[in-house]
Amino acid sequence: MKKNLNQLKLQGIMQINNENYRSIWLDSSCGNMNDQAVKIIDQTLLPHRFEIRRLSTLQEMVTAIMTMQVRGAPLIGAAAAYGVALAMQEDASNIHLDYTAKTLLASRPTAVNLRWAVQRMLSHLQALPPEQRVATAWAEAALICNEDVALNQAIAQRGLTLLQALSARHQNRTSTNTLNILTHCNAGWLATVDWGTALAPIYAAFEAGITLHVWVDETRPRNQGASLTAWELRQHGIAHTVITDNAGGHLMQLGQVDMVIVGADRVTKNGDVCNKIGTYLKALAAFDNHIPFYVAAPSPSIDWNITHGHEIEIEARSEDEVAYITGRLADGTLASVNVLPTGSRAANPAFDITPARLVTGIITERGVCAPSDLATLFPEN
Ligand code: MRU
Numbered sequence: 554m555k556k557n558l559n560q561l562k563l564q565g566i567m568q569i570n571n572e573n574y575r576s577i578w579l580d581s582s583c584g585n586m587n588d589q590a591v592k593i594i595d596q597t598l599l600p601h602r603f604e605i606r607r608l609s610t611l612q613e614m615v616t617a618i619m620t621m622q623v624r625g626a627p628l629i630g631a632a633a634a635y636g637v638a639l640a641m642q643e644d645a646s647n648i649h650l651d652y653t654a655k656t657l658l659a660s661r662p663t664a665v666n667l668r669w670a671v672q673r674m675l676s677h678l679q680a681l682p683p684e685q686r687v688a689t690a691w692a693e694a695a696l697i698c699n700e701d702v703a704l705n706q707a708i709a710q711r712g713l714t715l716l717q718a719l720s721a722r723h724q725n726r727t728s729t730n731t732l733n734i735l736t737h738c739n740a741g742w743l744a745t746v747d748w749g750t751a752l753a754p755i756y757a758a759f760e761a762g763i764t765l766h767v768w769v770d771e772t773r774p775r776n777q778g779a780s781l782t783a784w785e786l787r788q789h790g791i792a793h794t795v796i797t798d799n800a801g802g803h804l805m806q807l808g809q810v811d812m813v814i815v816g817a818d819r820v821t822k823n824g825d826v827c828n829k830i831g832t833y834l835k836a837l838a839a840f841d842n843h844i845p846f847y848v849a850a851p852s853p854s855i856d857w858n859i860t861h862g863h864e865i866e867i868e869a870r871s872e873d874e875v876a877y878i879t880g881r882l883a884d885g886t887l888a889s890v891n892v893l894p895t896g897s898r899a900a901n902p903a904f905d906i907t908p909a910r911l912v913t914g915i916i917t918e919r920g921v922c923a924p925s926d927l928a929t930l931f932p933e934n
Pocket residue numbers: 624625626627664737738739740741744745749750751777815816817818828829903
């Protein structure tokens with residue numbers, strides 16, 4: 554049975570096998586403030602295995618971020634905040650606080666949410682004596698998580714208004730009432746604490762009764778689209794089809810894509826968008842085919858310190874992610890196979906920049922705006 558947005562705001566949108574989850578949460582079995590742990594869903598095993606990991610040290614959190622057991626810009630911000638809290642219960646000294654910040658900042662460089670969360674934690678903790686840091690760190694990390702959910706719910710609401718308008722226009726122009734939306738990578742609830750960014754308006758539209766279908770780019774090399782977005786949409790019962798990364802332009806030429814919505818790892822002051830590698834090519838194809846290209850981004854994903862996308866450090870990941878593909882064998886075991894000839898090298902830039910001129914609009918918690926109007930929407934920056 555479909556639920557209205559207010560019901561969903563109370564219970565959350567993330568449902569796995571009909572149970573409500575968040576993608577990161579405090580382990581409720583710990584009673585003592587100095588002996589807490591955090592739980593995450595291990596995203597490297599999805600969609601084949603659903604396993605929860607318990608992280609009780611800074612190092613375990615850093616490893617989870619670097620190996621992408623947790624990933625997605627807002628989620629790695631929340632994970633970094635909990636990483637600071639875990640570090641403070643190990644050692645709340647100034648030296649360890651400094652080491653913690655440096656270690657977390659180096660774990661994944663591109664998504665600005667991680668830096669935003671670490672800086673926010675530092676600004677609260679540096680002013681306190683060490684004995685007060687643990688409690689404050691846990692409270693602030695929990696606040697960051699709750700705020701992330703609220704920001705994404707607001708994006709769902711803003712995006713719903715946009716999808717309702719596009720759906721109405723689409724129904725007037727065509728014989729079908731299905732709105733076909735293309736998305737890249739995973740910007741759903743798994744990439745955030747709950748709701749997601751690019752998928753949040755899709756969930757809201759589905760619950761509001763809009764008939765939609767999602768084209769899911771597989772998103773090589775790690776296949777976050779095929780493994781995570783498709784799995785999320787299935788959990789939710791939303792019609793979707795996984796396509797190879799090269800199929801989107803062709804489908805656009807055939808009139809089978811009505812709009813594109815992607816997430817962002819960082820949006821610059823002028824509205825350039827850094828997102829998963831391949832996003833730029835989708836934006837070019839959408840532009841050439843006059844298809845609206847929207848980016849859903851909460852305010853912690855906006856970097857007000859830089860103006861142009863080329864200033865962003867693009868994470869270079871291991872060649873192995875290109876060489877190996879992981880999947881499930883017929884007997885159910887997980888396996889990795891190498892698809893490269895022996896001796897061939899691979900390059901693996903993880904993100905690219907979509908220039909603001911290719912972006913139709915940015916869906917933020919405050920509203921939908923043209924990239925050039927971002928500063929008007931957030932005048933305090
Ligand atoms: O490398 P990943 O899986 O962390 O990359 C994730 C993305 O590129 C998402 O599109 C982006 O973080 C937006 S998440 C709401």
